[in-house]
Amino acid sequence: MRRTLLASAAMALGLAAAATAARADEIKIGVLLGYTGPIESLTPGMADSAELAMSEVNAAGGVLGGATLTGVRADSTCVDAAAATAAAERLVTSEGVAAIMGADCSGVTIATLNNVAVPNGLVMISPSATSPALTDIEDQGLFFRTAPSDARQGEVLASILADRGVTEIAVTYTNNDYGKGLSDSFQAAFEAKGGAVLISAAHEDGKADYSAEVAALSASGAEWLAVLGYADQGGVGVIRAAVDTGGFEKFALGDGMFAESLIDAIGSDLNGTVGSVPWSEGEGADAFVKLAEDSGVDPDGSFRRESYDAAALIALAIQAAGSADPAEFKAKVLDVANAPGEKILPGELGKALKILADGGDVDYVGATNVELIGPGEAAGTYREYEVKDGAYETVTFR
Amino acid sequence: MTDILNALVLFMNFVGVPALAYGSQLALGALGVTLIFGVLRFAFFAHGDLMAFGTMVTILATWGLQAMGVSLGVLPTALLALPFGAAAAVLAALSADKAVFAFYRKQRAKPVVFFIASVGVMFVLNGLVRIIIGPDDQRFADGGRFLFKVGEFRDWSGLSEGLAIRTTQALTVVAALIVMVALFRFLERTKMGKAMRAYSDNEDLALLSGVDPARVVRWTWVIAAVLATLAGVLYGLDKSFKPFTYFQLLLPIFAAAILGGIGSPKGAVVGAYIVAFSEVMVTYAYRKFAMYLGPQDWAPEGLLQLLSTEYKFSVSFLILVAVLVTRPTGLFKGKVF
DSSP: HHHHHHHHHHHHHHHHHHHHOOOOOOOOEEEEEEESSSTTTTTTHHHHHHHHHHHHHHHHHBTTTTEEEEEEEEEEOOOHHHHHHHHHIHHHHHHHOOOEOOSSSSHHHHIIIIIIIIIOOOOOSSSSOGGGGSSSSSTTTTTTEEEHHHHHHHHHHHHHHHHHOOOOEEEEEEHHHHHHHHHHHHHHHHHHHTEEEEEEEOOOOOOOOOHHHHHHHHHTSEEEEESSSSTHHHHHHHHHHHHHHHEEEEEEOOOOOOOHHHHHHHGGGGGGGEEEEEEOOSSSHHHHHHHHHTOOOOOTTTTHHHHHHHHHHHHHHHHHHTTOOOOOOTTHHHHHHHSSSEEEEETHHHHHHHHHHTTTTTEOOOOOOOOETTEEEEEEOEEEEEETTTTTEEEOOO | OOOHHHHHHIIIOOOOOOOOOOOOOOOOHHHHHHHHHHHHHHHTTHHHHHHHHHHHHHHHHHHHHHHTTTTTTTTTTTTHHHHHHHHHHHHHHHHHHHIIHHHHHHOOOOOHHHHHHHHHHHHHHHHHHHHHSSOOOOOOOOSSSSEOOOHHHHHHOOOOOOOEEEEEHHHHHHHHHHHHHHHHHHHHHHHHHHHHHHHHHHHHHHTTTTTHHHHHHHHHHHHHHHHHHHHHHHHHHHOOOHHHHHHTTTHHHHHHHHHOOOOOOHHHHHHHHHHHHHHHHHHOOHHHHHHSSTTTTTTOOSOOOSSSSGHHHHHHHHHHHEEEEEEETTTTTTTTT
């Protein structure tokens, strides 16, 4: 017994030493996003936002009384689990990061969490992985996300449709973890409200023609089509084929379909479409826009606010724990994210660090009204929109 | 009576029209493959990427014309740009022949060597296209999108089902018909066409009768490259241009050529339509169709779908395997197997 204790103490010491071995006054944080692959157009802005939070912390004097945060970028590719795992391994072994801001897509996030973060005891905060599977994953308290689970979005989309009196629908989803997870949760929620999903079929991204898919979907006899895919991939192809063949005239869209390019591509036929997209409003969002613009970062874009919040949470948790050892600060993430405490907006990280150093308590609001529920995921506010006269119009927030 | 009409219109809208357009595009591709096989005696695997190359140049020329303010009104501008794309594809094919295939012809290499060399050519073209225009989707169709829309048809006919025909679909079928007739007349009537058929039938005999092999080979490449560009541009106008999907078209194109009997132009056309219609018909869900034809107020339990749409490509694969196993010479007795 004594020997085990001794051994584990030595291990802990060794780990702590390894984590801070590089330089005592520098803490590295991995920024693991898909810089190549299907969402390569989104990720540079996300990484910039995360690094914005780090430089804000550094400008305020760093954490733990003077240690600076350094972001280390690594490519998750969004789709290739093996490549993402290798990239995360590199972050751990050769960079010695204390935490990872990422990964982005649900599939690679699950892979890197299981293969790298949990075995190495690393904290991961994802800004954009939304698969419901991540809610019950065995993460030993190491995984958090500032994006809400699609289980919640499924419910939101189902109630949007139920409130409009829709009782029958056809569903098509992009054939990956995100699409499958969202369609499952949507179907469960829609059926719980008394609706019927007449057909649920996957579509592959990157094909030239989706008329066969639409033909099968419309044969179900449903009037509405729920498209849970990507606006610049198969999703737009499905809608175009549906409009061309007259298979469907009414669409309900998941968050991946929210893009101006969709309206440009489809035009007036999209009018009457409804959908949901994670949204944040209020002083936190405004503060982020101002902060980002002042620092030369474009604030408009998917998951940029969530990325800023993810990086800020890592910094605050380290400060609150008084240690850059993931085993110690993982327990502090929920404390700094939720009440009680002083409310913290983007641009006020310096103030938060000071409060924490003085032994006080903070409630990080951030750019997305961060409120972590369950095992550590964002509760999420969704914007219900309807397309009218070729523009997205907000109906309400849910 | 209206029910039967409704069922027919429904079938035409979701199966007939799309399959006819798709089949015409495949036919143009399969004709090129079959010509090369007939004359040069090898499976030219770079055909999909030759299509992509010609289409890419056409797209670039289209953008140029659009920037200059040239347009064809209802018809897509790409038709004007087509000669540029065809010329570039011809140039690419002839350079590939000079740089690669001429060498192996001199060596009298086995067909399998040619075939592997063509895979190399495929990779080169593949890379070129990705470097120049990138791997992304490009849409270059302009002009009027529809001959008539679903709603217009419904109002006109008073039926509850609608039918839409896109300009590009009509254009594809018309263009394919014209080209096929022209090609068959060329092969039947002209001296060069006869020389090509003779060369394909019996090389030695043709040489003894004074057929110039270099000219036959050159003409074959020119025709195949023009056909490939036309097929690629029509496919891209109708659907969208993406280098990877063009590479994937290789499978249905070869399935069509082999089903018809490789080396036989007539077979290539028939095979292409059979492949296209099977792909669409096997994956279509017949529920609504059956509801119109069945008794009043009756609806089948399931969707009446043979195969899920994800398996569309496997249909051409199945056809390919079935033909090779049971009747390797194809429907029209391709000569070479």
